[in-house]
Amino acid sequence: MAGIVAYGAYIPKLRLDRKLIAQSWGIPGAPGEIAVGNFDEDALTMAVEAGRDCLLDDATGVGGAYFASTSAPYVEKSCATILASVLDLPDDSVTMDFSSSLSAGATAMMVAASSVEDGIADTILVAAGECRIPESKTADEQTFGDGAGAVLIGKKDVIAEIKGIYNSYDEVLGAWKLPGDVVVRDVGARFYASKGYVPGMAQALKGAVEKFGVAPDDVSKVVYAAPDFRSHGQVSKALKLKPEQVQDALFAFVGGCGTAQPLMMLAGALEDAKPGDKILFAGAGDSYVVMLLEVTDAIAKLAPRRAIKGHIGSKMPLESYAKFLEYKEVLKTDAPEGVSSLILMWRDRKAILPLYGKKCLECDTVYFPPRHVCPNCHAPDQNEDVKLARKGKLWNFINDNLYVTVSPPTTLTISDLDDGSRIFLQMTDRTVDEVELDMPIELTFRKIHDGGNFHNYFWKTRPVR
Amino acid sequence: MGDLQDVAVIGVGATKFGENFEWGVDDMLTIAAFDAIKDAGIDPGQLDAGWIGIQYPFTGFSGATLSDAIKTYDIPITHTENYCVSGLDAFRNACLAVASGVHDMVIACGVEKITDQTGRGLPTSGFGHPVMMAGLTAPSAFGLAFPRHAKAYGTTKEHLAHVAVKNHFNGAVNPKAHFRREVTLEQVMKAPIISGPLGLLDCCPISDGSAAAIITRKDIAKKYRDDFVTIKGLGFAAYTNLMMYDKNFDYLAWRPTVKAAEKAYKMAGITDPAKEVDLAECHDCFTITEILNVEDLGFCKKGDGGPAMAEGRFNIDGEVAVNPSGGLKCFGHPIGATGVRMIYEVTKQLQGRADGRQRENAKVGMAHNLGGLGGVICGVVILTNEN
Numbered sequence: 049m050a051g052i053v054a055y056g057a058y059i060p061k062l063r064l065d066r067k068l069i070a071q072s073w074g075i076p077g078a079p080g081e082i083a084v085g086n087f088d089e090d091a092l093t094m095a096v097e098a099g100r101d102c103l104l105d106d107a108t109g110v111g112g113a114y115f116a117s118t119s120a121p122y123v124e125k126s127c128a129t130i131l132a133s134v135l136d137l138p139d140d141s142v143t144m145d146f147s148s149s150l151s152a153g154a155t156a157m158m159v160a161a162s163s164v165e166d167g168i169a170d171t172i173l174v175a176a177g178e179c180r181i182p183e184s185k186t187a188d189e190q191t192f193g194d195g196a197g198a199v200l201i202g203k204k205d206v207i208a209e210i211k212g213i214y215n216s217y218d219e220v221l222g223a224w225k226l227p228g229d230v231v232v233r234d235v236g237a238r239f240y241a242s243k244g245y246v247p248g249m250a251q252a253l254k255g256a257v258e259k260f261g262v263a264p265d266d267v268s269k270v271v272y273a274a275p276d277f278r279s280h281g282q283v284s285k286a287l288k289l290k291p292e293q294v295q296d297a298l299f300a301f302v303g304g305c306g307t308a309q310p311l312m313m314l315a316g317a318l319e320d321a322k323p324g325d326k327i328l329f330a331g332a333g334d335s336y337v338v339m340l341l342e343v344t345d346a347i348a349k350l351a352p353r354r355a356i357k358g359h360i361g362s363k364m365p366l367e368s369y370a371k372f373l374e375y376k377e378v379l380k381t382d383a384p385e386g387v388s389s390l391i392l393m394w395r396d397r398k399a400i401l402p403l404y405g406k407k408c409l410e411c412d413t414v415y416f417p418p419r420h421v422c423p424n425c426h427a428p429d430q431n432e433d434v435k436l437a438r439k440g441k442l443w444n445f446i447n448d449n450l451y452v453t454v455s456p457p458t459t460l461t462i463s464d465l466d467d468g469s470r471i472f473l474q475m476t477d478r479t480v481d482e483v484e485l486d487m488p489i490e491l492t493f494r495k496i497h498d499g500g501n502f503h504n505y506f507w508k509t510r511p512v513r
Numbered sequence: 514m515g516d517l518q519d520v521a522v523i524g525v526g527a528t529k530f531g532e533n534f535e536w537g538v539d540d541m542l543t544i545a546a547f548d549a550i551k552d553a554g555i556d557p558g559q560l561d562a563g564w565i566g567i568q569y570p571f572t573g574f575s576g577a578t579l580s581d582a583i584k585t586y587d588i589p590i591t592h593t594e595n596y597c598v599s600g601l602d603a604f605r606n607a608c609l610a611v612a613s614g615v616h617d618m619v620i621a622c623g624v625e626k627i628t629d630q631t632g633r634g635l636p637t638s639g640f641g642h643p644v645m646m647a648g649l650t651a652p653s654a655f656g657l658a659f660p661r662h663a664k665a666y667g668t669t670k671e672h673l674a675h676v677a678v679k680n681h682f683n684g685a686v687n688p689k690a691h692f693r694r695e696v697t698l699e700q701v702m703k704a705p706i707i708s709g710p711l712g713l714l715d716c717c718p719i720s721d722g723s724a725a726a727i728i729t730r731k732d733i734a735k736k737y738r739d740d741f742v743t744i745k746g747l748g749f750a751a752y753t754n755l756m757m758y759d760k761n762f763d764y765l766a767w768r769p770t771v772k773a774a775e776k777a778y779k780m781a782g783i784t785d786p787a788k789e790v791d792l793a794e795c796h797d798c799f800t801i802t803e804i805l806n807v808e809d810l811g812f813c814k815k816g817d818g819g820p821a822m823a824e825g826r827f828n829i830d831g832e833v834a835v836n837p838s839g840g841l842k843c844f845g846h847p848i849g850a851t852g853v854r855m856i857y858e859v860t861k862q863l864q865g866r867a868d869g870r871q872r873e874n875a876k877v878g879m880a881h882n883l884g885g886l887g888g889v890i891c892g893v894v895i896l897t898n899e900n
Contacts (some may be wrong), residue, residue, distance in 0.1 A: 388643035400644060416758055417645055423759055444660055444757075444764060446709035448653035450634045457708075458648045462657065462757050472757035474648045485660055496644045506644035 050164040051206030052341065053171060054350060056102025057315040058094050058196040059302055059359035060085045061477040061513065062375075064366040066190045072369040073185050078277075082303035084366050085179050085194040087375045087454045088476055088494040088508065091117040092127045095177030096134050096493045098196035098308070101353050102173060105438050107135045110200065111169030112142035114160050116152040116176035116307045118225075120145065121495075121503050130505070131175060134493055136402035136435060142169050146307070150223070150273070152176070153197065153307035154331020158339070160201040161210050171202035178306035181376050183231040191276050192232075193303015197311025207347040208318065208327065210339050214256035217335035220244035222275065230378070241279040245332060249274070250286045252336035253328065260340045262326060264289070269317045271295040272330040273310040301360060307333075316356040321347060354513065362513040364479060374454055381454055386499025393504065398433070400506055403491070405469050406431040414469040438491045440465035442509070447480055461509045463489050477510040488512045517612045517780070521734035521741040522896065523727050524553025525857040530722035530845030531691040538573050538626045541723035542582035545850075546622055549725035550583075554737050555618065557583060560727075562616040563590040564607045566600030566623035568848035571630060579622060594849075596884030597798065598749075599623060600724065601852025601892040604880075607728045608744055617733060622725035623854070625847035634707075635719070635848070640886060641754070649757075652708035652716055654886035655799045657757065659710045661764040665816065668804060670710045672819025674701035676800035677714050677842055679822070683829055684839015686869035691720045691845030715800040720845030724854035731900065740864045745877060746783065746895035748776025756887050765816075767802070769891030770809035770883055777879075777893040778811070786811040790895070791875040792834040792862050794855035796883035797842045807835060810881060810893075834872040837862060852892065855880035863898040 063081040070077025085094060095115055103110065113135065115128035128143035142163060146152035153176035160172040177196035182188035222244050223234040234240070249272060257264055270293050274280035277299035284294045295317045297309065305312055310331040317327055327341040354362075366372055373379040396417070398404045405416035411425035414434055421428045440463045447457035459475035461483075475483065476494055489509040496504045526548025528541045536544075542565075550557055565579040572578075576590025595602040600623025607621035630636055635651050662668045678698055684690040696714055704712035734741040750772035756762040774786075783789045793810065797803035804818035812833045813821040821827065827835035838844045838858040841851060859878035861867045872878075877897050884890040 393643065396642070413760075417642070417755070423753070423755070424761065444657055446653045446656045446660070448648065448650055448656075448708040450650040450652055450707055451648050452633065453648075458653075460648055460653050460657070464760075470758050470760050472645070472649075485664060496647045499643060504644050504647075506647070 049210050050161040050201055050203050051209040052199050053202040053205055053207065054102050054200040055315045055318050055355060056098045056100070056198040056353055057312045057355045057359060058097035058101060059083050059356070060089055060094065060194050061362060061364050062086055062366045063363045064369070064372050068369045069190055075185070078190050080300040082190065082193040083195055084372055084375060086476055088496070089179070089194070090121045090495055091119045091177035091179040092121050092130060093493050093495060093505065094179065094194065094196035095175035095198070096131055098177065098198035099131060099135050099173055099175040101355065102198035102200050103135060104351060104353060107137050110137055110171050110173055112160070112163065112172035113137055114144045114146060114156040114172060114174045116146035116156040116174070117178055118147055118150060118152065118306055119179045119181070120147055130401070133397065133401040135173065142172065149333030149335060150306045151331040151333030151335050151337055154273070154310050154337035157199060157201065158213055158337050164201055164203060171200055174199050174201060174311070176308040176311050178308040180306055181231050181378065183233070184378065187237060188232060188234060191299070191304050193298070193305050195302055195305040195308050195312055197308045197315055199311060199314065205346055206344055207350055208341040208343045211342050212260040212340040214252065214259050214338040215335065216252045216255060218244065218248040219334065220248070237276055237278065240275065241282060245275055245279050246282045246286060248336060249283045249330065249332050252338050253287060253330060256328065256338035256340070262340060266326055267293060267328045268321070268325040269293060269295045270328045271310060271313045271317045273313070273332040276304060312356060318347070319355050319357055323347060359513065364477070386497045388499035388504050390500055390502060403436045403507055404433050405436050407434040414467045416469050416471050434467070436469055436471065437466035440489055442483070442485060442487045442489050443470065444485065445475065445483055447483070459483055461489070463509055474508045475510060476508045482511060517608060517744050517747055519731045520608045520611050520744045521729055521731045522856065522860050523729055523734045523737045523741045524549045524555070525726050525860045526552055527689055527724040527854055527857045528722050529689045530720045530847060530854070532628050533721040534628060536721065538578065538624055539582045541626070541721065542579060542622065542624050545624070545723035545725040546583045546620060549620065549727050553727035555727060557585060559618045560585050560620050561588055562610055562619040563588060564593055564603035564619070564621045565590060566593045566603035566849040566852060568594060568596060568599045568625060569636065572624060572626045572849060595890050597796065597848050598852055598882045598884035598890045598892045599849040601855065601880060601882040601894060602749070604726060604853055604856055604894065605747060605749060605892060608747065611728050611730055618727070618729045620725060620727055621853055622723065623850040623852055624723035625849040626721050627719050627847060628721050637886065649886055650708060651886060652711050652799055655802050655888070656709040656711045657887060658764045658805055659801050662801070662805065665765055666819070668819040671698070671702065672804060672822055673710060673715055673800035674698050675822040676797060676803045677701045679828055680797060680836045680840040680842040683837050683870055684843030687839050687844060690839045690843050691718050692843045711799050711801065717798050717841040717846040720847045722845055722847035722850045722854065724850045724857045726853055726856045726860070740898065741900070742860050742863045742896045742898050743900050744894065745897040746777035746781025747893070748773040748780065749892045750776070751890045752888070754885065754889055766809050767805050767883055767888035767891065769888055770806050770881065773891040773893040774810050777895050781895045783895070787813065787832050790833055790877050790879050792837050792859070792872045793879040793881055794838060794858050795835050795840070795881045797836055797840040798846060800842070802883065803835065806881060806883065829870065829872060837867065837870050837872055852880065852882040855882060856894065859896050863896060
């Protein structure tokens with residue numbers, strides 16, 4: 049059966065201390081912090097980052113991209129195709145979008161496994177990103193976090209085999225959004241924990257273990273999603289799980305990442321897994337998707353990646369609750385000048401999404417943006433497409449206060465990438481003080497603005513995380 | 514074929530520069546053009562061609578912007594657009610037309626009406642790609658020179674401030690300048706930061722204005738006045754809009770300035786600019802721009818721009834009087850008008866009519882105009898009164 053070939057995760061660099069939320073409202077605050085996407089991030093850009101982490105920027109052989117989110121930046125229009133384009137998947141890849149329920153991330157994994165089994169593609173990347181907007185002054189505000197997780201599903205070089213899949217559902221209205229809603233509505237944690245999630249997840253895990261014929265004690269880690277910290281604990285208590293069996297749900301320092309949460313937790317579990325480990329994995333929303341995974345010897349050969357451990361400590365504080373509201377677009381402030389052309393963006397899609405430049409066949413200069421005539425030796429139409437490097441060194445920069453943006457100053461950078469190309473990009477996820485000539489930088493995929501009433505994505509630089 | 518050095522300027526005019534809220538394009542063009550026509554002592558009906566420099570579509574389209582204002586119907590009028598060099602390129606094309614012998618008496622003018630637009634700084638969003646160029650502003654595009662120049666030559670923010678102090682000192686006595694006040698080094702250094710090292714007082718203001726010049730051949734000029742000025746040298750050069758992607762661009766020099774100056778100096782026979790040029794209206798959209806320009810124009814050694822500025826070598830009584838008018842910094846910078854406004858100032862200086870800001874014994878003057886986000890286009894015109 050199909051299994052997991054690789055995993056990845058993404059946690060945004062900005063963290064908001066829960067105390068800042070609580071102080072703003074004069075209400076009790078939980079300890080810890082939540083991860084908050086920067087003003088230029090959304091569920092898709094975070095899924096792209098998790099996907100890049102999973103593939104280590106090499107999509108060779110990948111034949112599909114499945115995207116899951118309940119906070120996708122488009123309501124109508126696939127995000128999976130954008131994900132596939134940015135990751136440079138071939139044109140004949142399968143793409144699919146999963147939404148509506150917080151279980152969509154786990155569902156996408158299940159469908160990917162079936163797709164691989166059915167021969168639709170040899171490997172499929174599943175990436176879930178979440179950027180939910182909580183209602184202000186509610187418990188959700190201190191619970192929700194932003195993040196993304198990704199797995200590559202395939203049949204070769206599997207690091208964790210899928211040994212069984214179990215499904216159940218339970219129609220209890222817990223959290224929802226009506227068309228046009230910005231913030232998530234919910235019924236309240238007490239009712240939903242009591243009559244919805246806790247019995248639902250406990251029953252699903254019990255049913256799965258029974259179906260798989262595995263003794264609970266033989267499971268090294270139980271990776272199960274939860275709507276909040278408290279109900280996560282109630283499930284382990286109900287099932288009498290040993291503390292060391294319970295995979296951290298990341299509530300304390302990241303928050304609840306919705307569809308991405310189980311994938312992120314799985315990345316966390318696989319970071320520490322040994323060959324032979326059995327992992328019980330479960331996504332939860334209105335339905336429950338449970339899988340039994342068995343870790344193989346191949347895990348030892350998996351190249352290092354950031355996943356959870358490489359992201360969680362790489363952080364910078366979001367300085368105020370007002371900024372949080374502004375970044376979530378709950379408070380509307382100055383927006384960047386949004387001038388765009390859908391047709392131009394389509395025409396330049398290979399430069400904009402997978403970031404291709406040109407290599408001159410006469411003088412070997414790698415240059416961007418792609419043009420007919422080499423800017424160095426002026427040879428016309430003697431070039432080939434080349435995907436630009438994702439790392440480099442800062443050659444020049446300026447912090448600009450004039451450009452209208454929600455987060456001034458705009459750090460404009462000129463960088464020399466590792467392939468010798470020079471590129472002009474905005475920088476993100478930096479403090480103004482840390483930017484200096486010659487610092488190493490890496491590229492990250494972000495939203496630039498919403499000009500033309502669509503999302504204008506492109507790349508930015510950031511200090512290496 | 515005629516000779517460019519036989520081309521003469523016999524009249525110049527300009528509006529007051531500034532936030533001319535009460536004036537539209539038509540008002541300003543009319544004031545500047547008739548000011549120049551009157552200065553030349555000609556009748557508008559004598560004009561047989563015209564050029565008008567405008568940068569922004571919101572200011573105006575086509576040559577009819579000029580003919581609508583001053584009713585020079587039925588003659589060819591061409592709109593030039595070349596960023597901040599739009600006006601000087603109008604002047605250049607007018608000079609070439611006269612030198613060619615096709616036209617005898619022409620007008621070159623420029624105008625920009627920026628304050629009808631609301632917003633911050635110059636509108637730049639139409640200048641480039643929706644995502645690749647997003648975030649670039651005029652001060653950041655030029656300010657990017659600072660980190661590289663500072664690293665290579667030790668240029669400091671204080672060096673930049675000296676440019677503003679000098680230009681405000683000169684412009685404070687200029688009745689048509691946007692600002693009529695001096696600024697101190699401390700004020701410039703402490704002004705709120707706009708972009709990188711550039712504070713508010715390192716940046717030229719948002720100004721409206723118009724300027725005009727009447728151009729003819731030397732033999733015709735003599736019939737109108739004795740103190741006409743002539744072209745001694747002229748050079749223009751365009752580079753790239755994509756210098757920030759260009760590994761051959763080092764941000765230590767404005768390449769178009771270097772190339773345009775080479776051509777103008779060659780034509781003028783100038784080999785030691787610091788000694789042979791008495792005054793220069795030099796593009797100072799931002800203080801860092803002037804620092805690089807004075808080096809690129811050969812007024813001092815490469816890298817010495819900052820210290821030379823601080824030493825006063827470009828003061829009104831220095832080796833070269835740079836921006837005796839107050840420059841873009843103090844006089845103002847209505848984009849399309851600026852190049853012609855430089856011709857206005859250089860002409861007045863060479864005629865000894867620059868009241869209160871007169872460079873003594875001025876014989877050779879330069880208009881240097883750099884345009885585009887980070888120095889894309891440059892024009893250098895050298896004028897003389899030694900005819």
